Amino acid sequence: MKLFFILTVLLLQIKAEAQTSASSVADSLYTIGNYSKAINEYSKVGGLSSALQIARSYNAIGNYEKAIKQYQYVVDEDGTNQLAQLESGKLLLKMNRFEEAKSVFTNLTEINTDNPEFQFYLGEANRNLNLLEESLGQYKKAISLDSTHLRSLFQLAKYYTIKRERDNALKYILMGLNFYENDVSLINLHALVLFNDSQFEKAIPLFERVLELGEDKDYVYEKLGISYNKNWEFKKAKEAYTILLKRDDTNSQTYFDLASVYQKESKLDSAKIFINKAMAVQKSIFVNGYSHIYRP
Structure with a gap:
């Protein structure tokens, strides 16, 4: 009986070491961008970590449908895996599957109310669904959680610039520039707001700065x-x-x-x-x- 126990432990140790070795090979292949071979190696390893890496590999080579299926497998097996949901939601946005993306990010904002990224991406889904009020609300929530959230600040600033609501536009533009003084997108919006307000003398140095920053x-x-x-x-x-x-x-x-x-x-x-x-x-x-x- 004792000998059987020892043999069992040894076999488990050998199996674990083999899996670790296979996982290292798969990780190395993934790191250098050899995604197809990485997928094969991760398939040999098995487990949710490998499944997530397979999803990422399919995403990297542009096989988005298989990537989504793999992400969904991970989420189905572990509903608490926020990273898999985040990555799948971002991919769904990229694929213009906005309703599905909205569902993913709605779930994420409910299970993690303190993450500004989840609020931002829910805003992106709503914006692409032409639900503008909802999207603005999400961007504002993101900023309330993180006042330096640049992408949310930009979306709000852009919206109010297009709507010619100068004060609201400047509010978010200046908030962003306070943290990111050389952000060319915000400088450009600042210049446009002043231009639209016929403040040409003030707009000139900003447009010149936009050119200096490479927006030719x-x-x-x-x-x-x-x-x-x-x-x-x-x-x-x-x-x-x-x-x-x-x-x-x-x-x-x-x-x-x-x-x-x-x-x-x-x-x-x-x-x-x-x-x-x-x-x-x-x-x-x-x-x-x-x-x-x-x-x-």
């Missing part, structure tokens, strides 16, 4: 051109519009805006040149469109 987009030059013009900085306005025309010389509005700068400088001949260019571009677009519509 056409709309920034467009807003800067208008702001420079309004602020009587004609040289800079022309430079901004020149950049836009180098990128796209078929935009009639850019020619009209440039003409406006020359008009304010009382350089009417130059203004006329750019007005004519704008009209020529519009005529060309009209003729091209007309020919497509009436082509036999």
